[in-house]
Amino acid sequence: MNSNPVPQVAPSEARIGFFAGMGAYLIWGVLPFYLRLLQGVPAADVLAHRILWSVLVVVALITGLKGWGRVHAALGQPRLLAMLLASAVCVAINWLVYTWAILAGHAIDTSLGYFINPLVSVLFGVVLLGERLGRLQWAAVALAGLGVAVLTIERGALPLVSLALALSFGVYGLIRKQAAVDAATGLFLETLMLAPVAALWIGQTPQGFAGWPPSTLATLALGGIATAVPLMLFGVAARRLPLSTLGLMQYVAPTMVLLEAVLIFGEVLDPARLAAFSCIWAGLALYTVSLRRPVAPAAAAR
Numbered sequence: 001m002n003s004n005p006v007p008q009v010a011p012s013e014a015r016i017g018f019f020a021g022m023g024a025y026l027i028w029g030v031l032p033f034y035l036r037l038l039q040g041v042p043a044a045d046v047l048a049h050r051i052l053w054s055v056l057v058v059v060a061l062i063t064g065l066k067g068w069g070r071v072h073a074a075l076g077q078p079r080l081l082a083m084l085l086a087s088a089v090c091v092a093i094n095w096l097v098y099t100w101a102i103l104a105g106h107a108i109d110t111s112l113g114y115f116i117n118p119l120v121s122v123l124f125g126v127v128l129l130g131e132r133l134g135r136l137q138w139a140a141v142a143l144a145g146l147g148v149a150v151l152t153i154e155r156g157a158l159p160l161v162s163l164a165l166a167l168s169f170g171v172y173g174l175i176r177k178q179a180a181v182d183a184a185t186g187l188f189l190e191t192l193m194l195a196p197v198a199a200l201w202i203g204q205t206p207q208g209f210a211g212w213p214p215s216t217l218a219t220l221a222l223g224g225i226a227t228a229v230p231l232m233l234f235g236v237a238a239r240r241l242p243l244s245t246l247g248l249m250q251y252v253a254p255t256m257v258l259l260e261a262v263l264i265f266g267e268v269l270d271p272a273r274l275a276a277f278s279c280i281w282a283g284l285a286l287y288t289v290s291l292r293r294p295v296a297p298a299a300a301a302r
Contacts, residue, residue: 017240021249024233029256034226035102037219043100048198053224055195058188070185087175088190094168101161107261113165114254115280119144120170136290143283147276154272176238183235
């Protein structure tokens with residue numbers, strides 16, 4: 001049990017967190033359609049443009065919200081900056097893996113990763129935040145592990161794309177929950193830290209900053225909105241909802257992506273993947289059922 005309980009969030013704040021989180025996951029659910037417009041653009045180039053255009057979008061948002069005072073205050077907190085640097089690295093890894101997987105025709109693997117992620121978040125909550133699980137909840141985590149094991153045994157290798165997405169975003173959510181910073185300021189500092197690397201990358205590519213056809217460049221620029229808006233919404237939700245609740249809400253995005261992959265993009269849900277999905281779906285169902293049971297006071301403490 002954690003000896004330093006997390007303050008309870010007011011119902012109005014929890015509602016804001018819920019709608020912000022749902023908005024983020026709905027946008028992420030349709031993100032593959034956007035990325036598939038960029039077929040032929042290397043994933044690293046897409047990532048670099050997303051970062052740079054995101055900086056501009058967040059600058060506009062912070063200016064509109066009159067939030068530069070909060071940015072200045074955050075810049076004077078070395079521990080907070082270190083946390084945001086770590087979260088920036090995690091989200092950059094997540095973006096790169098996800099972009100590559102969608103462009104390479106592995107949308108099903110990304111869906112699997114984001115189905116695993118809620119249970120990774122639950123596990124992080126237990127190990128690092130002192131949250132406690134009942135038997136059904138431990139069984140849910142075990143079923144997720146079984147799903148990964150099934151794929152590993154069938155393929156002879158770990159499902160690296162799925163695990164990389166689940167772990168990188170799980171760590172990102174954990175850090176952002178602990179970082180005492182508002183969503184806009186946090187995202188601005190994260191993208192600002194990544195911007196020099198992104199600019200250097202684009203500068204050394206043959207196309208540079210403006211060498212793509214106008215339609216492609218416009219689509220790349222749209223990535224600033226597609227990236228910044230859901231991450232800002234996620235940041236709002238992460239500060240207002242329990243980590244386990246935030247993880248459970250993530251069912252929305254991978255369900256949408258799985259349906260898109262099979263019904264629209266023509267990817268095949270082979271038996272090994274179906275078995276892995278079945279284990280993880282069963283785990284998620286168990287965890288959802290467990291949340292409807294009364295929680296003992298000791299288990300409820302955080």
